[in-house]
Amino acid sequence: MATTTATLTLSSADLTGDALSLSTTTTLTKAGTVTGLNQTTGVARKTTSSSSQYVLFDGDAYGNGSHKVYIKNTSAVATEYATIEINSEQMGKLYAGDWTFFPWEANADTNDIKIQPSVSTSFTLEYALFYE
Amino acid sequence: MANLRVSLNIASTDVLSSALSLSAEKVMSVDSGSLIKAKVKGTAADTNDMIVYLANDKSERAYLYIKNLETELENYVYLRNETESDTALASKLGGGEFTFIPLAPDKTYAVYATKVDTVIEYGVFGNDNSSVIYGGSGS
Numbered sequence: 428m429a430t431t432t433a434t435l436t437l438s439s440a441d442l443t444g445d446a447l448s449l450s451t452t453t454t455l456t457k458a459g460t461v462t463g464l465n466q467t468t469g470v471a472r473k474t475t476s477s478s479s480q481y482v483l484f485d486g487d488a489y490g491n492g493s494h495k496v497y498i499k500n501t502s503a504v505a506t507e508y509a510t511i512e513i514n515s516e517q518m519g520k521l522y523a524g525d526w527t528f529f530p531w532e533a534n535a536d537t538n539d540i541k542i543q544p545s546v547s548t549s550f551t552l553e554y555a556l557f558y559e
Numbered sequence: 560m561a562n563l564r565v566s567l568n569i570a571s572t573d574v575l576s577s578a579l580s581l582s583a584e585k586v587m588s589v590d591s592g593s594l595i596k597a598k599v600k601g602t603a604a605d606t607n608d609m610i611v612y613l614a615n616d617k618s619e620r621a622y623l624y625i626k627n628l629e630t631e632l633e634n635y636v637y638l639r640n641e642t643e644s645d646t647a648l649a650s651k652l653g654g655g656e657f658t659f660i661p662l663a664p665d666k667t668y669a670v671y672a673t674k675v676d677t678v679i680e681y682g683v684f685g686n687d688n689s690s691v692i693y694g695g696s697g698s
Contacts, residue, residue, distance in 0.1 A: 431571035431579070435659055437624060437682070442561040442592060449594065451626055453656050455569075459633045467574050470581050493653055497569060499583050511661070514647035516640045519661030522620065526583040528567055529650045529658040555569065555581060 429465040431455040431557055433495070433528060457559045458493035458532075464557040472501070474551040478544050480512070484531070484556055486538030492559035494533060496540065499526035499553040509552060512541040520545075521552075531556075563587045563684055565622070565659065587622070592684030596628075599636065599679055601671035604645045608671040612662055614642055617685030621662040625670070625681040629654035635673045642666040664688075 437449040455464045475481065484496065500509050500521040511518040511527070514537060521527060531540065544550040566584040601607035612623060627636040636652040639645070643666065650658050662668060662683070670679065 429571055429574035431569065431574045433657075434568045434570075435624070435657055436566045436568075437563065439561055439563045442563060442589065442684075447563075447594070449624075451657055456632065456653070459653065461632065463574075465574065467579075469575060470579070493651070493656075497567070497581070497583075513649055514644075516643045516647050516649070517663045517666070518640075518649050519663050520620070521661055524585045525661060526565075526567060526585060527658075527660045528569075529660050530652055530656055532648060532651045553583075557574070 429463045431463060455495045455557050456493070464495065464559060466558050468556040470553065470555045472551050472553050474549055475544050476547060476549055478547045480541050480543040482539050483542045483554060484540040486533040487536035489533040489558050491532065491534035494531045494556060494558040496531045497526065497528050497555045500524065501551045501553050507550060508545045510543040512543070514538055560588045560590050563589050563592065587684065589684045589686060591687035592682055594680060594682040596678065596680045598676045599670055599672040600675055602673065602675060604639060604671055608669040610641070610667060610669050611681050612668040612683050613691060614665050614667040615688050616691045617664045617683065618688040619664060619686060621664045621683055621685035622659065623662050623668065623681065623683050624657065624659050625652065625679055626657035627652040627654055628678040628680055633673065634677055636670050636677060636679055637672065638668060638670050640666050641669040
């Protein structure tokens with residue numbers, strides 16, 4: 428059993444009069460158990476040169492579970508973003524330098540995670556999937 | 560405007576043969592956001608579920624943090640795009656799990672849970688849209 432942890436830190440000294448300083452850690456486990464996720468794509472990058480939508484993770488390929496997804500837009504151009512779609516619904520847009528981390532339940536082919544770059548020039552996403 | 564620093568570190572010494580230590584950080588310029596701790600009453604989509612983000616409350620960009628504060632892993636919190644569907648999930652958080660995701664700012668997002676009164680901590684950060692007023696306009 429592998430042990431993988433994810434730590435999120437949120438901080439701001441000036442968002443409100445009460446300084447924000449949050450740090451939280453979770454261990455990446457399989458659904459409903461304390462058994463650690465033991466499979467991973469590793470940290471990888473995908474570069475595209477088209478604004479066409481593509482499947483980053485195929486729901487049918489990973490099966491039901493509590494997989495964990497990390498995606499980062501490595502672009503340094505502020506206006507370049509990736510639209511993330513999950514279950515054929517828009518989750519949101521990752522702008523330059525933005526990252527996201529979320530549990531993903533892939534229990535059907537329709538649970539694909541799809542990416543649509545905003546540009547048809549070279550565009551690179553970094554990603555990692557930890558799965559059951 | 561304020562600066563919000565968000566960072567993530569994923570670490571493991573044994574998920575791969577080579578130790579993993581992945582870090583990502585972004586400093587965002589935002590003008591609004593706060594942390595909220597609340598109980599989720601609803602246990603099914605569209606029935607007493609809780610709105611965590613109201614469509615168009617933020618302009619252009621919005622980021623959502625949610626942590627399921629339950630200690631039992633099987634007590635899930637389900638996050639869905641309320642505007643687009645009653646059933647499709649954006650994410651499913653087991654007890655102790657968190658997520659940080661970008662939202663589509665023109666959509667409403669809601670959560671329900673496995674168990675009544677599941678406690679969550681959440682926050683939405685971005686640039687406030689003054690045209691959308693929580694609690695009504697008072698007129």
